[in-house]
Amino acid sequence: MAREVYTYPKSRELFNRAEKVIPSGVYGHLGPAEGCFIPIEAYPLFGDRAKGSYIWDADGHRFIDYMCAYGPNILGYNDPDVDEAARKQREKGDCMTSPSPVMIDFAELLVDTVASADWAFFAKNGNDVTTLAVMAARAYTHRKKIVFFKGYYHGISAWTQKIDYAGVIEEDVANNLYLDWNDPDALDRVFDENKDEIAAVIAQPYMHGNFKDNELPAEGFWKKLRKLCTDNSTVLVVDDVRAGFRLDIAGSDHYFGFEADLICFCKALANGYNVSALCGKDFLKNTISSMSYTGSYWLSAVPFAAGIACIEKMKRLDCPRILIEKGEKLRRELIKKATDYGFDLHVSGIPSLFYLRIANDESLMLHQEWIAECVRRGIFFTNHHNHFVNASLTDEDIAETVAVAEEAFAIVQARHA
């Protein structure tokens, strides 16, 4: 029997209200433009509630959610252990004039957990800590230039954006150098051509950009980059905001066998509670101390308590391993079903953070059709971005996902027969 095909009248009604008082209705990555809702009618625009691996939209439809709020949901939405720790701390105090000692507990836990960390600095969003990392590198080295890898995303501050982005001026990005990922010759070249000028290299642990298959580091790439940074007194920054704790509880640099000088966390750090962290090597601690960098809610205690509970539970579960196993199982079964229907489904990246692409059509239109049919039937995939696996995802959820994916493959196949 065919499944219910979702429509979203309440979402539309809410969106119509929203766009009267909010620019573009829903802005940013959760919105229909940046979120690549193609076609827009296939996607819910507002959510109502969430539990475990599921979200329910404003129209009451349930979805198995493979976006996990774009990463924060790592244990399952409303995880009871994390929520209980947060509740207890909330009763004691959250946003206070003096920080709670729970901040020290959280920093100690991160230093014990993250292999390259000698200290931790807390903020709210990933952008807060990537910006701090770059400023700290400049403060430490007294240099201007920053090396990026094309396809990167490091946040929304002007320095992270590009010259053609609205509101960005030439001077904001004048010291940005862009290299191709996995190009060792380009690394040599950029250090040769900018001797004693590069403050930092900032990189995600592997290339998980949009609209193309994700790309793991080539053999020796990180080792070479680490050595070049060390030899040139350049700070190596790993932006682990997206991948953090889905590859390795000790940090994605540890997963790939090297140590960052600075490493940025957010998303999965507290299972949805609002906190980010910059961890770093001892030699940069004084530099960070010298900087003027703070925010109204950065030292709030509830997210710290949630973060402690989240990390402890991730450790107990051996979370990265089980996420990779679940992702691998899903990957195998999706590819098998795709093959049955004549589709060349590419599933790239680390399985806990997998990226999907139907490669029969390089324009991605076929892929967008398939994703839309999955979403209309209760599987929240996206057509442009990597996905996220969470620990509450069950074998039954994976089986349901594969069944919906098969139905969607059949529909798209019939449409193009």
Added chain:
Amino acid sequence: MAANTDQKTLAYINMYGVLGGLVALCDTVPEARKILGRSGCSVGFAVRGGPQATLTFVGGRCILKEGTEDAAIRIPFSSPEKFNGMIDGTVKPIPSKGFTKISFLLGKFQKLTDLLETYLRPTEEQLEDETFLRQSTTIMFRVIVSAVAQIANHDKVGQFSASNIVDGAIRMEIAGLAKAALIAKDHELTYSQKVPKNIMSYMQFADVKTARDLFDGKINSVAAVGDGLVRIGGMISQIDNVNRILSRVELYLR
């Protein structure tokens, strides 16, 4: 000029976008064909350090081609600034070839450019006429899409956006009214009136009103995606970067 814009890019936009609008005008507006009648002529614009192209008027149609070698009337400009001055009316064009055809330049050609201006800078009253609205919007659409290609190829910021555009055809369309393609190859864009069968991505405006409101800056394309008034699909990185270039068109053609 607006910050971060340049005279050379403006000259290319004026050549292929604005004067190229005469091609769209003759295709779209019967009055233009009437002005031309059966007589033919060609006018070449040779800009030192800028574009070189010829408009050929024949059989009531207009064709734009690169180069000025075959032009009956040839008008040289010592710089992009001088050429841009002709477009905004501050520089008087002086032909170097085709003095016997000067009556075409001062007569029919002048009438056509005046008519083009009417369609590119219409009054609110004129836009109340449905036929005029459709014709004006069609011509503007073609001028703007042509301008996108020129900005991608010549403007410093546009070139950065183009450097992130993968190869393949991008279909631009006003549903039920007009379509054109931008062909991306090695990070350069070419305007094509003919849309190839195989495209990499598309951007479709739902109707004339949506297109008009976008051109006039009354609505935003990102917001319009949420309303379903702008449809996008395919290789969205192409569309994302074309949209960034589109936002620069008004810096040159305001």
